[in-house]
Amino acid sequence: MSKFKVTEVRPSRCKNIAEVFWEDGHVSSFHTIWLRCNCRCSVCCRTIVGQALGERSKLPCQLLVSEATIHDEGAKINFKFAPETDHVTVMTSDWLRSACYCDACISGMLDEREMKFHLPSESQLPVAEYEQLDTDKGMFELIGTVFDRGFVVVENVPREDGSVVKTGKRMAPLIGGVCGEKFDVVDVQSTEHAAYTSSGLPFHADQCIYEAPEGILLLHALRFDDVVEGGNSLLVDMFHVIDILRKQSPDDFRVLSRVPVTFSTIDYNAQLPGHVITRKPIISLDYDDKVVGFNWSPGTEDALRVHEDDVEPFYKAYMRLEKLINDPKNQFKFRLRSGDMLCINNRRMVHSREGFKRNGGVRHMQACYLNIEDLRSKYMVLGRKLNRPVVAPKIGNCSSI
Ligand SMILES: [Fe+2]
Known part of the structure; x- marks a missing residue:
C-alpha cells in the first residue's frame, strides 16, 4: 500500500522535465536525466551495496519524455524517454516522493535534522547513569542526549585505569591520533x-590539526579530590554562537567561512613525535549555505598567512566570535566529580x-576519542530496534545530513 499517490504526470514544454502531481496537492518537477539515472527497474536499481549501475556515460546527452503512464492506482509510473526505444524507466511513488528535490522538500529534509540550541541559563546539565549502557534503551537515550545537547555527564563510571577505553568501546570504535589510544590529563x-x-585552557575543539577532528571526546574523572581548588569544566555550543554571529554580523560570519587558519602540532622531540598540519576556515558551510562544521583551537593555530586584504577583516571577525565564546551567558560551567565521564x-x-x-x-x-559517525549509526540502529524511529541528527561532521 503506497503512502503517496500520483494523480497526473505532465511533461514540460521542452519535455526535459516531468511535472508530477500528487494526491495531497504537492507538485514535483523531475528532470528526465535524473529520472533515467535513478530508474527503479530490476536492471537499473541497485539491490546490494556497492553494485555497479549502468554506465551513465552511455546514455544519450538529452532525453525527452515520450510517454508517461500511471499504474497501480498511482503507486507506479512508467516513463519512456526519446531517443531511447528499448528502456522503460520505472518509478514507485513512495520512493519518488521521498527523493523529491523541490525547494520545500530540501528545506524540510535539512530542517528536521537541524541542531536545537539550549541556553545554559535555561537548561539543566544533561546527565546519564553508567548503568544505562547495559540496556539498548539506556544506550539509545544516552546517545540521543549527546546529539541533542552536544554533551552528557555519565555518572558512576568505575574508577579504574582504562575504564574510559572499555566504556568507549561499548559505544563506538575508538580513534587514536597524536595522543595515542588513551591519554591521561593530569x-x-x-x-x-x-x-x-594546572593552568587554565582556552576554549577549543580537540585536534583541529586534522582534516577531520575526532568526533567524540570522552573525559573520565578517575580522581578529582575535593581539596583541589578550581578545575571546573566549561563548554560552549559553537553552532549556537556562530548562529548568533551570523545574525549580528553577517560580514564577519562570511570572512570566517572563507579565510583559512593554519592548525598544526609539530614536535619531533615529543614522547610521540609528530608532524600534523592543515589549513581551513573557522566556519564550514555546505552547498545550502548551512553551517556544518567549525574549527576553533587557538592553542594549535599557526601564524595567519593569507592575502593582505584579508588580514584586518579576519582579526575583526575573529575577535567578535571569540567575545561570544567568552561570554559567560553562552557557557555551561560545572565541576566533574570522581567517577564522572564527560x-x-x-x-x-x-x-x-x-x-x-x-x-x-x-x-x-583519562581520555579517548570515538568515531562520531559510528556512534550516530548505533543510535539509528537502536532506534529502529526499539521501535523508536528517529531522523538522523546533524552532528557537525561537515554535512547537513
Ligand atoms: Fe581538549
Whole structure:
C-alpha cells in the first residue's frame, strides 16, 4: 500500500522535465536525466551495496519524455524517454516522493535534522547513569542526549585505569591520533602541552590539526579530590554562537567561512613525535549555505598567512566570535566529580578548563576519542530496534545530513 499517490504526470514544454502531481496537492518537477539515472527497474536499481549501475556515460546527452503512464492506482509510473526505444524507466511513488528535490522538500529534509540550541541559563546539565549502557534503551537515550545537547555527564563510571577505553568501546570504535589510544590529563608540569599542567585552557575543539577532528571526546574523572581548588569544566555550543554571529554580523560570519587558519602540532622531540598540519576556515558551510562544521583551537593555530586584504577583516571577525565564546551567558560551567565521564561532541562544542590549585590533592582525567559517525549509526540502529524511529541528527561532521 503506497503512502503517496500520483494523480497526473505532465511533461514540460521542452519535455526535459516531468511535472508530477500528487494526491495531497504537492507538485514535483523531475528532470528526465535524473529520472533515467535513478530508474527503479530490476536492471537499473541497485539491490546490494556497492553494485555497479549502468554506465551513465552511455546514455544519450538529452532525453525527452515520450510517454508517461500511471499504474497501480498511482503507486507506479512508467516513463519512456526519446531517443531511447528499448528502456522503460520505472518509478514507485513512495520512493519518488521521498527523493523529491523541490525547494520545500530540501528545506524540510535539512530542517528536521537541524541542531536545537539550549541556553545554559535555561537548561539543566544533561546527565546519564553508567548503568544505562547495559540496556539498548539506556544506550539509545544516552546517545540521543549527546546529539541533542552536544554533551552528557555519565555518572558512576568505575574508577579504574582504562575504564574510559572499555566504556568507549561499548559505544563506538575508538580513534587514536597524536595522543595515542588513551591519554591521561593530569598535572605533570608538562613542558610539551598546557593540558598536562594546572593552568587554565582556552576554549577549543580537540585536534583541529586534522582534516577531520575526532568526533567524540570522552573525559573520565578517575580522581578529582575535593581539596583541589578550581578545575571546573566549561563548554560552549559553537553552532549556537556562530548562529548568533551570523545574525549580528553577517560580514564577519562570511570572512570566517572563507579565510583559512593554519592548525598544526609539530614536535619531533615529543614522547610521540609528530608532524600534523592543515589549513581551513573557522566556519564550514555546505552547498545550502548551512553551517556544518567549525574549527576553533587557538592553542594549535599557526601564524595567519593569507592575502593582505584579508588580514584586518579576519582579526575583526575573529575577535567578535571569540567575545561570544567568552561570554559567560553562552557557557555551561560545572565541576566533574570522581567517577564522572564527560562525553562531548567535539564537532559541536568547544571545551575549556579553569586553572586549578592542587592543595595536595589530585585531578586526574583519562581520555579517548570515538568515531562520531559510528556512534550516530548505533543510535539509528537502536532506534529502529526499539521501535523508536528517529531522523538522523546533524552532528557537525561537515554535512547537513
Ligand atoms: Fe581538549
